Amino acid sequence: MAKTVRRGTGPRGDHNREEFQALVTKAAEGLVRLEGLRGLGMRRLAAVIGYAPNSIYNAVGDLDTVVLRVNARTLERLHDALVGAVSPDATPRDNAVSVADAYLAFVQADPQVWSLVFEHSLAPDSAFPEWYGEALTRTTDLVDRVLAPMIPDADERRQAVATLWAGLHGLASLSTSRKLAVLTPEPPRDLARLLVRRFLG
Amino acid sequence: MAKTVRRGTGPRGDHNREEFQALVTKAAEGLVRLEGLRGLGMRRLAAVIGYAPNSIYNAVGDLDTVVLRVNARTLERLHDALVGAVSPDATPRDNAVSVADAYLAFVQADPQVWSLVFEHSLAPDSAFPEWYGEALTRTTDLVDRVLAPMIPDADERRQAVATLWAGLHGLASLSTSRKLAVLTPEPPRDLARLLVRRFLG
DNA sequence: CCGAATTTTGAACGACGTTCAATATGAGCG
């Protein structure tokens, strides 16, 4: 007698599509938080949420898509953290220093998840995801508004924002990969303050 | 009758150990240059040099070791490129700008291989490879000497070098991953000049 | 010319991302 094998249990009704996507994204974020990009795998992710890998393919997509979703969330969280750092009463200079501080504090508090945003290099032919540019400019626009009183010319200001942004990214990037401590014992936040203050004259 | 299978051809004598390691390293570098980190695999690397994967394990080590060797070579090449950019007759400021220019030119000429240095994140428990710190400080010492006339205090100078170094790294990193062009159309070299000039006052 | 050390190899192992076809479930409708 052939034992009939159970296959496919059908919809559980526990989640609608959006809830399931959020579940997947948060579980992936947790895996990355604990073990970095290397700790994020399709089969492991599926096991963590108690589903088969195929359910993730059905509702979200492949592993690259999952990573993109985690990164989108990370940029949101970063934006929220930076918004809280500017105060309308402070001078533009102090606000700029404060934003830089908040940036590096965010990175230090969640280094692996932050790193994922930059470790993930998209295929060289595919175009850039639209939401990424939006999320990024939404955050840099914040810096732009902070510097507006100091640098009235828009072109000049855009260049300054991009340069400062890249500089902070460099400090954070070298810091999380422990390549900055080789050069100097100062905590990266001190260097960030130095960068912003010197750059703004 | 059982067909006797040939297994193990023994040493070829074509290469001694060092030559073979160099062969592996250069082949790996070539693969990364064309297709990035994703294009570098053990089996593929072995196929390119015409050996079995096990020969690489025997003479070099696992894939992480191969990557480390490529990165060591990259830092050497970067150092050489920067040395050529300083002239004893120029002012420290001009030399600093020139070094920044050479850095970004190097990155632009070989973006995938340069990126490998930073894409590779070593296991969080293992200590930092010694040669990396040496190769890195050897390069930043060059910047240190350039700035010596401008910033006599050694502590202050070390911080300035680390900050500028990280800033350049950030510009280069965002540039190669196409995340800088989202913010501004200026080529990264212009922003690097802006960074150095503003930072040095 | 023989034995020891080293190089080289094919095969195997386990894990991975992804795809496929089958199946169970829930919703809409008569």
Next chain:
DNA sequence: CGCTCATATTGAACGTCGTTCAAAATTCGG
């Protein structure tokens, strides 16, 4: 209620990967 259709869910399979193992071929010192 019963029927149908869309879809959520699954186990199994495929191909590839990094890595390991033991066997075989080669070189070299004595």
